[in-house]
Structure formats: structure tokens, C-alpha cells
Amino acid sequence: MNSNESARLQQEFGWNGSTIAIPRNRSTQISTYGCKKLCGTGPDYYGWDQASSTITTWVLPVIGVLLQAPLISNAFWETCFSIARWCGSPIASLTYILWNIKISGKCALMADMAAAYDNVDTDEKRESDFASMRDSLYLLSTMNQYSINPDVLRTNRHDSKPAEGLLRMVLFSKDLRLLKRQRTAYELEPPDELNTMRQKLAQQLRESRRKGVVPVFISTLWFLFAMAISIQSSFGEMGKNVIAHDLALGCLLAWLPVLILCSIVDRNPVSADDSRKKLNRLVDHVRKSIMDAQVRSMFVNTIDAVEERSEMRRRIEEVSLQCLAMDRKHFFESFAGQGRKRWHYGAAHPILCDIEDAYVAGHGRHWLQNEARARTFLVLGKRTGGLDWLDYREFWQIAAATMCVCATILGAWILSFNTPTVGLGCRSGGYTVFAVTAVFLLFTEMLLNLSKALLKRQRSFQEKLKNLTPQERWEYLFFRPLELGNTSWLLYRALSQTFGVDNTCDCMSSIWAGGGGYIDFTQWNTANSKYVRKSWIAGTTISVTAMSIAMAYIVLEYCLQSHLSTADPKDAALGLQRVRRFRRLTYPARWLLYRFDGAAYAIEVVVATKLKDLGIFSSTYEIRPMGLKWSKNPPRILPESYATQARQPNRARAGSSSPLMRPVSEDGSSALVLQPAHFPDSLHASHGTTILSGDGRDQHLSPEGVWRLSFDVQASRNASPRRSVDGLSSLTPGLV
Known part of the structure; x- marks a missing residue:
């Protein structure tokens, strides 16, 4: 090609706009339009050597992980819908699984x-x-x-x-x-x-x-080994785009082994x-x-x-x-x-x-x-409540599941977005579509769960749907189709990366959003930009960190809960001994978590009391109990005469005469014993609460004093089980 022809092509198809992360060079940069005219619109598929490398590095490990999913035999369609739910709506699925793990963990702790x-x-x-x-x-x-x-x-x-x-x-x-x-x-x-x-x-x-916990661990280790190989290859051949996109595929799917690993705890x-x-x-x-x-x-x-x-x-x-x-x-x-x-x-x-x-x-x-x-x-138990109510503490599981899935996808997005041509292309845009759909499914599921009135107003539009409940209609007409679609989209993204379907002018020029629209012939195969290494390190670190923390949590919960489900009593006893030693050694970290929980409880008491006073919360609203905290030593053993009086089945309500605390100790002196189980009910009083002091006289406790007292005594239960009545006023300014 002579210089005149080259100049003509540059004039007609060259890129005249701005570039990101690479210097502008008209002699090496071509517009998307020019790429289509000169190279065609079809994809440049990978050769078998590259496709087989991706298959052995990622596709087979992912299939191995998926085969360890807790599938049910002789239930083909249920298996299909379960896989579609796990893969199409991973945030919602992981939320429910983490909640089940928390509940079984509480059973094991109890x-x-x-x-x-x-x-x-x-x-x-x-x-x-x-x-x-x-x-x-x-x-x-x-x-x-x-x-x-x-x-x-x-x-x-x-x-x-x-x-x-x-x-x-x-x-x-x-x-x-x-x-x-x-x-x-x-x-x-x-x-x-x-x-x-x-x-x-x-x-x-x-x-x-x-059974089959060992195969789950092996398949997870296989995935981690593939991740390590891909990371080594990417940074060993820094800038080679195809290897970076393979690593991005692994980061995109890094939440899947976490979800499958959960099945060793939430076992069917x-x-x-x-x-x-x-x-x-x-x-x-x-x-x-x-x-x-x-x-x-x-x-x-x-x-x-x-x-x-x-x-x-x-x-x-x-x-x-x-x-x-x-x-x-x-x-x-x-x-x-x-x-x-x-x-x-x-x-x-x-x-x-x-x-x-x-x-x-x-x-x-x-x-x-x-x-x-x-x-x-x-x-x-107690009279109020029931089996069908929502605890706001489940939002912690929602947040954890969202961070786990979105962080791994974010790492993949950073890798593909910042690999030239920098911008939102088929790969990074495809990851965005999958993540947004997963978040949308979670949000819709939460909204419908919180708005039962909305479900009751739904009407079927076909005669065959008349016998379905509103939730079933949403299940069949909205969630399942969308989950199947999102699963299919995820499968398409994996196959596209495996066989090079994304090697088209549109995909390589990143035209999904602003910033793209061009291809640099010096960057399309191997990037040499100084920003590439930083972005690859950032994306890989985010995905691997999120995956590692989630896996460590699941394995820890498996170790802490196994004694409850172990069939052999001797093995269960040995496991329980190890659990107790571990909890004792790690108690300082747990103590800090208990303090955060106590602070959250104190804030909840104040906020709930104010909202009830304003009429926003119902007068029958009950504040959640603090819950059981692990400790090595038991609290002071109460005399049976006190125990008979202290814990009434009908616990204290607002204005009741049941005291929140009584003077009692092992020797019958006036050491203070707090009954935290009474606090949620007694806090219904808006003008304060009457308690029984160490000398037997009634004293008045303001709402602020109640939550300060509940938080302070709960925070010091393990450290100081005894507390004299004389020191009560220094702990609770609200006690007058």
C-alpha cells in the first residue's frame, strides 16, 4: 500500500476523536465504521488451541463445581428451575442460603x-x-x-x-x-x-x-487452582488481552463456588x-x-x-x-x-x-x-408473634450476598473495561447486564415480600391462572422467565469468551457507552498502556478478596456447626470440644462484635420508642431480643426461690408490676440481676418504667435509662456478672 492510499484510508476511516488511557495516533487508530468496511462485521473466532485453553482452564472447573450442587434426583424440571434460580438470581439465592446458615448456627450455639x-x-x-x-x-x-x-x-x-x-x-x-x-x-x-x-x-x-462434602471441597479447590493459573498467566504475559478476558470470565463466575460451597452447611x-x-x-x-x-x-x-x-x-x-x-x-x-x-x-x-x-x-x-x-x-414461649414475620436482621444477609456477588462481577468488569479499547463493550457491558438483572430480581423479590397488599391486588389475565395465588403468578410469569433469561445470558457470555464471539468491530471498539468507538492496532491484541497493570491488579484483588472471605466464612460455619448434625455421639463430642476451644481462643474478636450488636440494640430501642410515641409504630411493636451470646462460664446460679418468681410466663408489659430486676445473689445479698428478656416488652411504656431497687423500694427509670441500662449490663455480662446496686446510678443516668 503506497503512502497516498494510506493517507486516503486514514482520512476516510481514521479516528478523529479523543482516546482514553492511550495516546492519540491517527496512523494506528481506526473508527468502528472503518473497521467494519475493511474487516467485515463477522467475528474473528479463536482457534482451537485458544478455545481449548479456555475450556480446560474455566469451563470444566465451572461444570465440576455445578455438578456438586445439591440437586434432587428424578426431578428434571425442578433441577432445571433450581439451576436457573441459582445462576440467574445469585444474590437472592445466596441471601436465603446465608440466612439458613445463620439459623442453623444459632441452633448449634444453643x-x-x-x-x-x-x-x-x-x-x-x-x-x-x-x-x-x-x-x-x-x-x-x-x-x-x-x-x-x-x-x-x-x-x-x-x-x-x-x-x-x-x-x-x-x-x-x-x-x-x-x-x-x-x-x-x-x-x-x-x-x-x-x-x-x-x-x-x-x-x-x-x-x-x-454426604459428599469432600467432592464439594475438591471441586472448589479445582476452581481455585484454575483461578491461580489464570492469574499467573495474565500477569506473566502482561497486556495479552485474550488471557485478561479469560481471567475476567473466572472473576465473573467466582460467586458460583461460594454458592455451591454453602451446601456443605445448608445440606439437603x-x-x-x-x-x-x-x-x-x-x-x-x-x-x-x-x-x-x-x-x-x-x-x-x-x-x-x-x-x-x-x-x-x-x-x-x-x-x-x-x-x-x-x-x-x-x-x-x-x-x-x-x-x-x-x-x-x-x-x-x-x-x-x-x-x-x-x-x-x-x-x-x-x-x-x-x-x-x-x-x-x-x-x-410468649404469646405474640408467630411463624410468619420478617426480622430486619435478615438485611445483613442481603447486604453480604449483594457484596459477594457484585464484588466478584465488579472485578471482572474492571478487567474488561480497562483493557483497550477502554470503555463499555460487549464483555463489560454483558457483565453489567447480568449484575443489574440479578439486583433487579432481588429488589423485586424483596418488594413483593414486603408489600403483600400488592400481591393481593394482582388479577390473572388468563382463565387457567385463576386458581393460582398472587405469589405463584409472579413466580411463573415473572421470576422464572427472567431467571431463565439471565442464566442463558450468563451461558452466552461464557461461550462468547470461550470461542471468540466478541472479536467483532463493535465489541472491540467498546461502543456501548461514551469513550469508545475506535480500535488501536497496536493495542487490540496486546495492550502496552501503563494503566493496564494497575486496573488488572485492582480487578483481580477485588474478586479474589470477596470470594476468599465468603469461602472462609462458609468453611468456618461448617466447622462450628458440624457437631449438631454428626450422627456418632463420640465424634460429635470431639467436634464440640474443638468448637468450644476455638470460640474461647477467638473470644476477643467476638467480644467486639457483641459490642457492635449491643450498640445497634441500644439505638433500636431509642428509635423504636420515639416512633411508637409518634404513632408510626404500633403500640404492640416488640423490639427484638438481644439473643444468646457465647461465653465459657455460666452466669450466677440463682436460688430456686428466686427463679420461681423472676421468670413469669406472661412477661412484663407496659405498666405491669413485674420487675425488671431483683436484689439477689448467691448469699442472698443485694447484688443486681438483670432480666434482659423483659426489656423488649417493658420498653412499650412511653413515660418510663418502675423497677425494684436493692433495698426493695420502687424507683423510676426513663426510656433513655432503660436502654442505657440494658446496653450496659448486656455489654458487661461476661466481664462482670456481679454488680452492686450502689453502682447502678453511675451506670444509668436515667435512673432517678
Whole structure:
């Protein structure tokens, strides 16, 4: 080509605009229009050597990870929709999974705290109180993976919650006698039959829990090995665009092994339907038994304390009245764990909050020491609430899932966006489309969950949809199509990078947004810009850091929770010992987290009190309990005479005479014992709260003093279990 021809081509097709991160050079830069005229509009596919390199580096490891997903056998369409949900809506899926992990972790923590720090149960017959409670909490964590029949949830009316009350009796009662299933006359099962049934069922569920944790770890390590190779290749051949885009593909998918790794904690049974039937059979047996007046009377008479017996009689009568409405209805409907089902909240969290507030959190380490009394309060719980309510603390899981997925995608976006031609092109634009769709699906799902009135106003537009609920219509007509579309888009992006579909003039010139529109022939294959290395380091660091933190958290939770699901008692005891040593060694970091939680609780108390005064919050709004905190040592052991008076089943309401604290100590002196379980209810008072001081006189506590007192004593529970009444005024300025 002579100089005149070259000048003509530069004049006609050369780039006259500005450039980003590279110097302007008309002799080497061509516009998108010129590229299409001279090179054509079709893609320049990679050769087999490059395509096979991408396949072995990324495609096969990703397939290996995906094959370790908790899929269900003999359910083709359910498997397809599950994969579409996990891949098409990863933020929402990971949110539900992280929430389930948090709940099962609370069950494991509660089982740990049920016994003394040095007490480890290795009895293979599992006859101890600790073993029984461990079985109950494991059953509760398993129940949390199943959706609840809507007809059962609708029994929660008139300030009662029979569905939750029924589950608490199923899980925690030891003295409830059961009617024989097959009987010719009035016959009862042996006295300990309910506990025996729980024991057998828990063992069956542990043994039927899906194995294969090791293959999940191996597939995850394979992905990490591929990531390491890709990083080494990218920075070893700095500036080679095709290798950088391969690394970006790995960063784009870095959230997938995190999601699959979660299945080692949020584990599904081998046969989810069979486990559901066994759980329903246990619940139904208890339901039919408490419908019998004699069974209820026998159970109530096992309680010695008069007030607790009276409260239990009222509570069990409320449950029995609604048991007939649950007849011929399966309590649990379908397996919903691992983010499979939208708007799944589970049964465990409301029950755990209930029993924490009623008994467990206040007694701390070795809370099961007085087993009979503990079970009484675990069965009673509290009157308000129910199985279907939203805890704002779930937003922490939403934030964590969003940061994990978006950070890995952001790393891929930075790599592709800043590789010349700098700008939003097919690769970085495709990553943006996927991320925006995932966030949009999460936002829509949250909006519909919070706005049930909107769901009720939806109307079907086809005759065949008339029998579907509003949520089912959104499921079939909106979420599933969009998730399938987003999954298909993700697959398209992976295949495009593998085979070079993006090697077109439009894609290489980054014309999706401002800043592109040209190609530099000195940069299109190997970039030599001084900014490339910085952007590649930034993108890789963001993706790898987010993935590593998420994986470390999942592995840590797996180690901390395994003792609850281990079938062999000796192995479980060994695991629990290791967990306790680890928690003790890492307690300083956990102490700091507890302080943040206490500060958030104090802020919530003040804000909620003001909003209730303004009429924005309902007067019946209950502030969440602080929850159980891990500690090595138990709180001061209370005399039984005090324990009988201190924890009333009907906890203090605004204006009630039940005190928040009483003067009591091991020697009967005036050391202060705080009952944090009473604070959420007593804070309903807008003009202050009356408490009982060490000398037996009533004193007035303002709302500000209440939250200061609750926060300060909660913050010092582990460090200083004793506190004299004389020092109370210095801690709580609101106490006058």
C-alpha cells in the first residue's frame, strides 16, 4: 500500500476523536465504521488451541463445581428451575442460603450453651438431657428447610400462635403423653415416648443427610487452582488481552463456588420428601394427642409452679382449639432450603427468638441445668408473634450476598473495561447486564415480600391462572422467565469468551457507552498502556478478596456447626470440644462484635420508642431480643426461690408490676440481676418504667435509662456478672 492510499484510508476511516488511557495516533487508530468496511462485521473466532485453553482452564472447573450442587434426583424440571434460580438470581439465592446458615448456627450455639463448658456427652445411647436437647435443636434446623402449609399459618390469629406453639410442644416437651396411633380403646404411649420418637427421628435424619462434602471441597479447590493459573498467566504475559478476558470470565463466575460451597452447611437430605413425611408424621401425632382433654390435663399437671401451670393450661387450650383446623393438612409442604423457594422464611427463627427471650439468653451457659423448668419455658414461649414475620436482621444477609456477588462481577468488569479499547463493550457491558438483572430480581423479590397488599391486588389475565395465588403468578410469569433469561445470558457470555464471539468491530471498539468507538492496532491484541497493570491488579484483588472471605466464612460455619448434625455421639463430642476451644481462643474478636450488636440494640430501642410515641409504630411493636451470646462460664446460679418468681410466663408489659430486676445473689445479698428478656416488652411504656431497687423500694427509670441500662449490663455480662446496686446510678443516668 503506497503512502497516498494510506493517507486516503486514514482520512476516510481514521479516528478523529479523543482516546482514553492511550495516546492519540491517527496512523494506528481506526473508527468502528472503518473497521467494519475493511474487516467485515463477522467475528474473528479463536482457534482451537485458544478455545481449548479456555475450556480446560474455566469451563470444566465451572461444570465440576455445578455438578456438586445439591440437586434432587428424578426431578428434571425442578433441577432445571433450581439451576436457573441459582445462576440467574445469585444474590437472592445466596441471601436465603446465608440466612439458613445463620439459623442453623444459632441452633448449634444453643446446643453448645446447653451444657457446662467442660461437660461433653459421649453416651452412645443419648439418654442425657443434653443429648435430648441436641436432637430437638437438630430437628428444628431440619424443619427450617421446609415450607409451611399456608392453611396452618392462617391459624395464627387473635394474638395467639397455635402453629408455633404446636411445634414447640413437638420439639421441647418431655412430659406430654401421646395417644397410641392404632388402638382399640383409650391407650397411651409410654411416658417417654415423645422423647424417644424425637431421638429416633433425629438419628434417621442425620444418617440420611446427604454426604459428599469432600467432592464439594475438591471441586472448589479445582476452581481455585484454575483461578491461580489464570492469574499467573495474565500477569506473566502482561497486556495479552485474550488471557485478561479469560481471567475476567473466572472473576465473573467466582460467586458460583461460594454458592455451591454453602451446601456443605445448608445440606439437603438424600430424600427430601421422605424426611418431610417423617416430620409431618411426628407433628401430626402430637397434634392429635393434644386434642384429647385427658392428655392435656395430664401434661399441665406435671408443672409444679401454680402460675406456670395456669399459663400452660391457657396456652395448650389455645393450641388444641386450632388443631382441628390443621386436620388433614400436612404441616410441612415441600423442601425449600438452599434458596430453592422464594419468600421462604422457615420455622426456626421465630421459635429460637421466642425461647431466647423467654429463658435461654438470660441463663447463658448451662441454661439446661434445671431441665424441667427450662423445658416449661421453652414450650410456653410468649404469646405474640408467630411463624410468619420478617426480622430486619435478615438485611445483613442481603447486604453480604449483594457484596459477594457484585464484588466478584465488579472485578471482572474492571478487567474488561480497562483493557483497550477502554470503555463499555460487549464483555463489560454483558457483565453489567447480568449484575443489574440479578439486583433487579432481588429488589423485586424483596418488594413483593414486603408489600403483600400488592400481591393481593394482582388479577390473572388468563382463565387457567385463576386458581393460582398472587405469589405463584409472579413466580411463573415473572421470576422464572427472567431467571431463565439471565442464566442463558450468563451461558452466552461464557461461550462468547470461550470461542471468540466478541472479536467483532463493535465489541472491540467498546461502543456501548461514551469513550469508545475506535480500535488501536497496536493495542487490540496486546495492550502496552501503563494503566493496564494497575486496573488488572485492582480487578483481580477485588474478586479474589470477596470470594476468599465468603469461602472462609462458609468453611468456618461448617466447622462450628458440624457437631449438631454428626450422627456418632463420640465424634460429635470431639467436634464440640474443638468448637468450644476455638470460640474461647477467638473470644476477643467476638467480644467486639457483641459490642457492635449491643450498640445497634441500644439505638433500636431509642428509635423504636420515639416512633411508637409518634404513632408510626404500633403500640404492640416488640423490639427484638438481644439473643444468646457465647461465653465459657455460666452466669450466677440463682436460688430456686428466686427463679420461681423472676421468670413469669406472661412477661412484663407496659405498666405491669413485674420487675425488671431483683436484689439477689448467691448469699442472698443485694447484688443486681438483670432480666434482659423483659426489656423488649417493658420498653412499650412511653413515660418510663418502675423497677425494684436493692433495698426493695420502687424507683423510676426513663426510656433513655432503660436502654442505657440494658446496653450496659448486656455489654458487661461476661466481664462482670456481679454488680452492686450502689453502682447502678453511675451506670444509668436515667435512673432517678
